[in-house]
Amino acid sequence: MKNALYLLRWQMLSLLAILAACELAVEKAPEIAAPDLPGEFYNYSDVEMPPQMAGGFFNGGMVIDNNMLINFVDVPVGNTFEMSNITDAGATLGRVLFYDRQLSINNAVACGSCHRQEFAFADGQTGSPGFGGKMTPRNSMAIVNVALNNNLFWDSRLASLREMVIQPVQNHIEMGMESMDVLSSKLAKSDFYPPLFEAAFGSPEVNEDRIASALTQFLSAMITANSKFDHGQENGFVNFSELEKMGKALFFSERAMCSSCHSGANFSAPDGPGDPYGTPTLKGTANIGLDLVYKDNGKGEGQFKIPSLRNIALTAPYMHDGRFNTLEEVVEHYNSGIQAHRNLDPKFIGPDGNPKRLELNALEKSALVAFLKTLTDEELLRDIRFSDPFQR
Ligand code: HEC
Numbered sequence: 001m002k003n004a005l006y007l008l009r010w011q012m013l014s015l016l017a018i019l020a021a022c023e024l025a026v027e028k029a030p031e032i033a034a035p036d037l038p039g040e041f042y043n044y045s046d047v048e049m050p051p052q053m054a055g056g057f058f059n060g061g062m063v064i065d066n067n068m069l070i071n072f073v074d075v076p077v078g079n080t081f082e083m084s085n086i087t088d089a090g091a092t093l094g095r096v097l098f099y100d101r102q103l104s105i106n107n108a109v110a111c112g113s114c115h116r117q118e119f120a121f122a123d124g125q126t127g128s129p130g131f132g133g134k135m136t137p138r139n140s141m142a143i144v145n146v147a148l149n150n151n152l153f154w155d156s157r158l159a160s161l162r163e164m165v166i167q168p169v170q171n172h173i174e175m176g177m178e179s180m181d182v183l184s185s186k187l188a189k190s191d192f193y194p195p196l197f198e199a200a201f202g203s204p205e206v207n208e209d210r211i212a213s214a215l216t217q218f219l220s221a222m223i224t225a226n227s228k229f230d231h232g233q234e235n236g237f238v239n240f241s242e243l244e245k246m247g248k249a250l251f252f253s254e255r256a257m258c259s260s261c262h263s264g265a266n267f268s269a270p271d272g273p274g275d276p277y278g279t280p281t282l283k284g285t286a287n288i289g290l291d292l293v294y295k296d297n298g299k300g301e302g303q304f305k306i307p308s309l310r311n312i313a314l315t316a317p318y319m320h321d322g323r324f325n326t327l328e329e330v331v332e333h334y335n336s337g338i339q340a341h342r343n344l345d346p347k348f349i350g351p352d353g354n355p356k357r358l359e360l361n362a363l364e365k366s367a368l369v370a371f372l373k374t375l376t377d378e379e380l381l382r383d384i385r386f387s388d389p390f391q392r
């Protein structure tokens, strides 16, 4: 009798739980209106590697001062082959997927919630709220010339863009979908996806491969190379102020060493075959002495991806945990804040065995910041091809 009562109570509780869950699902899954797409697809497929990046990550033809520590090796890089797989219909589907909240379990967040065009596809926050309001432990990464990358994520844990793009969908904090199959059938039921899949792949079928391919096409078309710095390379930097020129000289100097890590046309890790950060143990990462003990060890030993500095003025806060709010704070870290972590990059260790102090004066610090601000590509922020097609 007692058992039967328990059972009854248990069943009633389960029923209540199920009812509550349904109500939650109904409440949290608003209808998604169809995206507003152009009559003719925008052009994504003609995406060209800008001349200063052509031939790979590091370009032999880059005309800059002799004293710049640039690696001039021509390497066919990471995911650049994806750029030749782009079709206008495929990237258009990718654009819709990127901004569609249906990619999360409760229709709460899209890729574009944490990667926002006005912030060069970062999001301006230290951590980012996922589908259930829980925060990501790491800072949302700016999506910057992502096809040029050999290594993805702050800990460089993945190399393939196609493998990477579907990870957030099933991530327990970010989008929380049970599986790519569940997502595929969810999308197949909507009115607007079957024709988009048909245009992109020849039939309306929705599956994991196609979702990954479309997202990859969209992201690979996002090439950013239209900054004041890029124009400066063409005109001998006559467009630079004295302060910016001073910052440029410092950035590429052996004293400040910035360009020995943030290198090449993408200002990111020299991590091609044979490059100093290209070894399997480093994979484009370094320890820059943020802490003596790291809460998050990244790739291990407090090593994190050496990120591109393109559009850096737009992507605050900075570092894997978003600890610095301004570029001034970042420069001050390199100037005087480096900690003697046991795995600190040898470059930062002085002859006395202690972390080096750059001893930059106030003018030099502001010059470095002024230079970093020349790496912003305003056109990317306004490019309608990369904007959110959903009217909200
Ligand atoms: C809840 C916020 C959030 C959502 C939603 C989200 N991301 Fe991210 N994204 C991040 C964070 C945080 C990282 C860094 C994660 C890490 O290093 O572990 C990241 C990293 C990335 C990177 C790596 C960039 C690089 O240079 O290594 C790419 C590309 C990316 N996301 C694309 C996407 C795509 C595509 C989607 C949608 C399918 C998506 N993100 C959804 C927060 C988010």
Ligand code: HEC
Residues within 6 Å of the ligand: 251, 256, 257, 258, 259, 260, 261, 262, 285, 286, 287, 288, 290, 303, 304, 305, 306, 307, 309, 312, 315, 317, 318, 319, 320, 321, 327, 330, 331, 334, 345, 347, 368
């Ligand atoms: C030994 C290699 C190395 C050197 C030298 C170096 N950096 Fe970095 N930089 C990194 C790594 C690694 C990170 C990410 C660290 C993290 O998040 O834990 C980083 C992060 C940054 C960031 C923040 C990027 C973001 O998206 O949050 C900026 C800005 C930056 N560096 C500027 C500079 C400047 C300016 C110099 C020269 C004064 C410099 N770096 C020298 C490796 C280096």
